[in-house]
Amino acid sequence: MMWALRRAAHPLRSQGFRGGVSRACARFVIVSDDVEHSVGVCESTQFVPGKSIPLERFHHTSYLNARFSLGNCSLSSQAGTKSSGEEDEFSELEAPVSTGEIAEDAVGEDIDEELGSEPELSGDDVEENLGDVSHDEPEELDTDIGDEKESLKKKGYSELFKVIMDAPGLSIHGTLDKWVEEGNELSRSEIWLALHNLRKRQFYGRALQLMEWLERNKHLDYVERDYASRVDLIAKVHGLNKAEKYIESIPESFRGEVIYRTLLANCVGAGNMMKANAVFNKMKDLKFPITAFSCNQLLLLYKRLDKKKIADVLLLMEKENVQPTLFTYRLLIDAKGQSNDILGLDQLVETMKADGIEPDNQTQATIARHYADAGLNEKAEEVLKEMERGDVKENRSAFKFILPIYAALGKADEVSRVWKVCEQDPWFEECLAAISAWGKLGKIEEAESVFEMMTKKWKKVHRRCYSLLLKVYADHKMLAKGKELAKRMIDSGCRIDALTWDALVKLCVEAGEVEKADSILQKATQQFKTRPLFSSFMVVLDQYAKRGDVHNAEKILHRLRQSGYLNRIPQYHTLLQAYINAKAPAYGFRERLKADNIFPDKAMAAMLAQVDPFRKTAISDLLD
Known part of the structure; x- marks a missing residue:
């Protein structure tokens, strides 16, 4: 089986990386952004002994999408703060929000908050991450905390959570003291349901305060998962160094693999590759087992940032048996699809099935989407029909995946057929998928109709609904409607998150209002203390580069770094294009690249030659 998967991972040697594979035990970096592999409260993955993964060198492809390329840089020129001087048409976004909300947003560091920046796999289609919301009500949550799972599902409501959310000011400790004095019981199920609700809404600061209060007042006997949850919250709120220091205070008997895995995932989430390497190597030094969880996270990281290193992870998995x-295969399949290697994708699917692992809806949707992207429409439709399994009413869980892919194929009739089944009693994620699908097909009225239906079905429309419809308006350059929807969102009391800012930025860019997009980015970071998505910065940077506006291009790169995003080749490619279009020399650019440990590829080397202030030309040779 292992050898078969190795061959599937590298079917065409002539197209791939021929060099030797680096050591399987290289010092890796792990990333975690998958709901299936959330950190802090999950148990170690169990494995079948005696089975290994014979995986040949993975096909090496071009560098990843710039959205996920993180690095570091030093500027060769100071980026100023010049503004356009125009009145921002989105000035309504200056409306105040609660201080608690600002405090919570200030610590958010997820690059793919919700529905958009990078779904678990593909990174381009927002609809691929629709599966983390409950079927019926956006505010209704599922939980999984062992033996209490069923009771929590039945309860579906946390009084403790309500008390915490209603607490005035930034501190909730006094409110919690009063709540307990009134005789309310603090069971573990109540505590974990409240924490789950807080995490789901990204209120990490309040969740951490709850954990601190519980420990200080001896209301909870900590076990390893409690410590791990606390590490995760500290890393999100106070940063990695504080989380590391807290780990030192954890009793040694509870300082296990889950604790360090939690820290490791946060290191990668923060883009701190050096610290992530150190944590992973610490785990090896402590003799923790190499788990499928950790290897899958390595694959997820390298799929995004450096595909040639996928081979290292596969060899490590083989070595460690x-x-x-299923998640391993899904990642490899998606990597093959991103590389346009459909033959390799097909061989991976065959190997997966031969190994006794059947693809789930998400994996099938990944396969179908890559077929569609490759122009293999018939094969994509075959997979979609298989997902429906003959009776679409009996497989509702597939709808949220099917709708957007039919839209990508241009099958408006199929979208209409599936949606007619859904709209009789629509699930929340199906509505989101329908908005996206109708938007792709250019059917704006249908997308708006789904949105309005949601406002009637649910008391409060989730911000993801607004973000998706804003994206539809941005894709079709409907600035006026986007402005109106943004005002409506604010009036409804929805929290403005990174996805919403991203939609607004792209809306302005598509309408040719680059300065307004830049202003919105500033507003997000300075007034709302939000970390905009990487793609939000890049779309503005790209526009300044096209204009040859070096000053503002440098400014955006500087703000990228200030927001915690590190610079890599894609950003520098775009910045160099600004210098080229401006016909301006780029002094010290090679030194900047060297300082960031970036080695120019052929394309960048050609660009550097064009902006080299000391380059030799035929005329300069004559003059010399």
Whole structure:
């Protein structure tokens, strides 16, 4: 089985990386952004001994999408703060929000908050991350905390959570003291349901205060998952250094693999590759087992940032006898699809099935989407029909994946057919998928109709609904409607998150209002203390580069770094294009690249030659 998967991972040697594979035990970096593999409260993955993964060198492809390329840089020129001087048409976004909300947003560091920046796999289609919301009500949550799972599902409501959310000011400790004095019981199920609700809404600061209060007042006997949850919250709120220091205070008997895995995931989430390397190597030094969880996270990271290193992870899995999971295959399949290697994708699917692992809806949707992207429409439709399994009414869980892919294929009739089944009693994620699908097909009225239906079905429309419809308006350059929807969102009391800012930025860019997009970015970071998505910065940077506006291009790159995003080749490619279009020399650019440990590829080397202030020309040779 292992050898078959290795061959599937690298079917065409002539197209791939021929160099030797680096050591399987290289010092890796792990990332975690998958709901299936959330950190802090999950148990260690169990494996089947005796099975390994014979994986040949993975096909090396071009560098990843710039959205996920993180690095570091030093500027060769100071980026100023010049503004356009125009009145921002989105000035309504200056409306005040609660201080608690600002405090919570200030610590958010997820690049793919919700529905958009990078779904678990593909990174381009927002609809691929629709599966983390409950079927019926956006505010209704599922939980999984062992033996209490069923009771929590039945309860579906946390009084403790309501008390915490209603607490005035930034501190909730006094409110919690009063609540307990009134005789309310603090069971573990109540505590974990409240924490789950807080995490789901990204109120990490309040969740951390709850954990601190519980420990200080001896209301909870901590076990390893409690400590891990606390590490995760500290890293999100106070940063990695504070989380590391807290780990030192954890009793040694509870300082296990889950604790360090939690820290490791946060290191990668923060883009701190050096610290992530150190944590992973610390785990190896402590003799923690190499798990499928950790290997899958490595694959997820390298799929995004450096595909040639996928081979290292696969060889490590083979060496450590780690069995591939469904998630392993899904990642490899998606990597093949991103590389336009459909033959390799097909061989991976065959190997997965031969290993006794059947693809789930999400994996099938990944396969179908890559077929569609490759122009293999018939094969994509075959997979979609298989997902429906003959009776679309009996497989509702597939709808949220099917709708956007039919739209990508231009099958408006199929979208209409599936949506007619859904709209009789629509689930929340199906509505989101429908908005996206109708938007792709250019059917704006249908997308708006789904949105309005949601406002009637649910008391409060989730911000993801607004973000999706804003994206539809941005894709079709409907600035006026986007402005109106943004005002409506604010009036409804929805929290403005990174996805919403991203939609607003792109809306302005598509309408040719680059300065307004730049202003919105500033507003997000300075007034609302939000970390905009990487793609939000890049779309503005790209526009300044096209204009040859070096000053503002440098400014955006500087703000990228200030927001915690590190610079890599894609950003520098775009910045160099600004210098080229401006016909301006780029002094010290090679030194900047060297300082960031970036080695120019052929394309960048050609660009550097064009902006080299000391380059030799035929005329300069004559003059010399």
